[in-house]
Amino acid sequence: MLARVLSSAVIGIDAYLVEVEVDIAQGLPTFTTVGLPEAAVKESRERVKSAITNSGYTFPADRITVNLAPANIKKEGTGFDLPMALGILSATGILPEKSISAYLFLGELSLDGRIKPVNGSLPMAIAAQRAGYQGIVVPAENGKEACVVTDLCVYPVHTLGQVVDFLRGFTSIPPQKTDLRAVFDAPDCSGTDFAEVMGQEHAKRALEIAAAGGHNVIMVGPPGSGKTMLARRIPTILPPMSFAEAIETTKIFSVVGMLDREQPLVTRRPFRSPHHTISDAGLIGGGHIPRPGEVSLAHNGVLFLDELPEYKKNVLEVLRQPLEDLQVTISRAASTLTYPSSFMLLAAMNPCPCGFFTDPRHACRCTAHQIHRYRSKISGPLLDRIDIHIEVPAVPHKDLMINARSESSAAIRLRVVAARKIQSQRFQRTKIYANAQMASRHIRSHCRIGDDASSVLEAAIDRLGLSARAYNRILKISRTIADLDAMDHIQIHHVTEAIQYRSLDRARRDH
Incomplete structure (x- = not known):
């Protein structure tokens, strides 16, 4: 008997679909896993066998071959335990093949049939959604993470027996939902604020820029x-x-x-x-x-x-x-x-x-x-x-003895957000999201300065011995300072302030 169960694995930070093929044939009892499995995947056979037996099902005393396709990519992790077990139960006729073809499965099995969480369930859920599958069955601890993906039904499960009853139609599992707006609107509990920093106004200004x-x-x-x-x-x-x-x-x-x-x-x-x-x-x-x-x-x-x-x-x-x-x-x-x-x-x-x-x-x-x-x-x-x-x-x-509070992070953030909005409009047709990512052609286009500012910058370069990269850095900082002032053109005071933020260049020149 042959059964196919869909699962997923991660390469980098993105997931790809893995087809778990289970073949049960007559012969000496063996359990072979192929498809470039690493050590943790090879050890799945012991966990799967114990989980199936301890969940009340019969483990076949036949020759079992599990193939993880595509076979040319090395498989890592323990997330294939659940799909392997379901493939064996499907190949022995306990599960109907049609019921498992609509879902993607992932989860690590304990010896008593409990399903443990795995890493990478979010990219795997994204892969399932892009492939057009009806839903994904994940360990309960991974449910909140996976249901961040919209237009995908996420079924959190606790045991192998619960999954089998769900696929056989004996029980129902309500899809888990997450209120993304509430997640984004949750208050920041870090408790840190620039208002707690006494003095250092020059440093705070530089960090705002x-x-x-x-x-x-x-x-x-x-x-x-x-x-x-x-x-x-x-x-x-x-x-x-x-x-x-x-x-x-x-x-x-x-x-x-x-x-x-x-x-x-x-x-x-x-x-x-x-x-x-x-x-x-x-x-x-x-x-x-x-x-x-x-x-x-x-x-x-x-x-x-x-x-x-x-x-x-x-x-x-x-x-x-x-x-x-x-x-x-x-x-x-x-x-x-x-x-x-x-x-x-x-x-x-x-x-x-x-x-x-x-x-x-x-x-x-x-x-x-x-x-x-x-x-x-x-x-x-x-x-x-x-x-x-x-x-x-x-x-x-x-x-340090002053009782008055400094400017709060919320007030500084408003100016930062306003400056970033100007930059997003400036670079809306590019992949750049902030002034620091500007290349040379963007600097020539967006960081033009007048003759007076150019003379000041030229004198600073000669005195400090700045490199071409440092020259571009000063222009980028000048552009950001002008954005904070909501000005279209870079003024001389923007350039002079930007030059102040290259103090280590002066130190290197002195040595």
């Missing part, structure tokens, strides 16, 4: 000056996520198994802050079984690298591709995977090894050579890819 234009930022200041405090509040002033952004970000978290089961959709921009001991594979992605790294988990959000010079040099250098291409390509002998990585890079560092080079209240004991060697850990090409350099000095005690 960065958020408005999607610019990468590096903050330089002594310990305790508030760099981390400022960084953690950046997501509160970024524009709200669109549904398309939320789906793409949720797919990444779903594939790596980091999605909260009670939160079906990632509606807040991610904030990732890996430790400086992270490896290049942990940051970019990869491994024996490739998986997304921190740059992809920060997609549509913020990647914060604290104590930037403490990261290994090879780890920092691999950031170049995602910063330029907004995606990461991982090549292996068997396949090449591409993960999205459009994030806002936010870095922080001390001005010297001891941290007190610019602090008037503490004496710095570092030599000029030590300071130069410390800062040179960040290569020029990487620094050129960071648009805004901010000096974050120690906050005076008088500013």
